[in-house]
Amino acid sequence: MDARHIATAARLAHIEPFHVMELAKQAAELERAGRHVIHMGIGEPDFTAAAPVIHAAEAAMRRGVTQYTGALGIHALREAIAGYYKTAYGIDIPERRVIVTAGASGALLLACAVLVEIGAEVLMPDPSYPCNRHFVAAFDGFARMIPSGPAERFQLTAEQVVANWGPDTRGVLLASPSNPTGTSILPEELRKILAEVRERNGFAIVDEIYQGLSYDAPPVSALSLDDNVVTVNSFSKYFNMTGWRLGWLVVPDALVSAFEKVAQNLFICASAVAQHAALACFSPAALEIYDARKAEFHRRRDAIVPALEALGLRVPVKPDGAFYVYADCRHINHPFAGDADRLTQAILHDAGVVLVPGTDFGPHTARDYLRISYATSMENIEEAMQRLHHFLR
Incomplete structure (x- = not known):
């Protein structure tokens, strides 16, 4: 043919x-x-990648821990990530809500697979990282780009969410800090956005992969403002592990089984070596x-x-x-x-x-x-x- x-x-x-x-x-x-x-x-x-991470990867390969892991990730890494939220943000996240993924891209794909229905509209600011709208399109949704300029810090606002939410709108996809602008959503504005989404029974996906690189104020995770949000994070940016393809999600308890089912089918699991290496990211050194x-x-x-x-x-x-x-x-x-x-x-x-x-x-x-x-x-x-x-x- x-x-x-x-x-x-x-x-x-x-x-x-x-x-x-x-x-x-x-x-x-x-x-x-x-x-x-x-x-x-x-x-x-x-x-x-930092030297302790390289050493941990070498040790993992010598031990032969290179086979499939569970679809949600190895228990020790999920536990370490949950502990990181406690020390970095002061948030108690149970380990069972943490899902280790094949990079933040894998996390966003999983989130869209679970939450975006055919024809669903998802609001996001214009400008946004281009792959985010394409993840929505990959599951036959429609990314509605809302013009956001300097007055809005190039981010969505609660007022824009209210004005643009229509009959086909199912949720929002945000990033704070953002690629391409490096700007974050101010905590009070983010709180208002999440409240408007919750009132409409919608979903909120918040990409937080750059939160470790926040310079002017302590970072505020969306998880501290709303327990029903889905957050995306990654070992690529703050932890400098781009090619290791390792990220994670934190999802509401009620959605864990749905994410696990899709992860089993789409990815089986994230890289076993990368997962064992990433444990060293949380060491004091x-x-x-x-x-x-x-x-x-x-x-x-x-x-x-x-x-x-x-x-x-x-x-x-x-x-x-x-x-x-x-x-x-x-x-x-x-x-x-x-x-x-x-x-x-x-x-x-x-x-x-x-x-x-x-x-x-x-x-x-x-x-x-x-x-x-x-x-x-x-x-x-x-x-x-x-x-x-x-x-x-």
């Missing part, structure tokens, strides 16, 4: 390519040609390393925001978490001001710096904003700012 004549599922029409990866491909071509390129595009920490790395991200944030402002790339909301800056490109002195796609192409090819246009994150800010990742060294950040200065001059 000719593969060109095999019909693909209609849902693919609602799933768009990830434009960030196209820029990464172009950057790789430039590097193969001998250009030096500074990567400030993909959101991946430049730090890798590892936590000391992560605190030092968080302080370094904080230092980078405080350096890059004023540097971008000095270039005319305005930052209307100072990011308080993650490792992103969402910068308005409409006011720079350049022919491509206000055309983020053409601007990032020119910056890549002329200055050798990878930045990301707002295109991937939703139509509302697509042309006007750039996402800049500071998950790279201070030396690279300083060099990138010099290159941008010369490019814009």
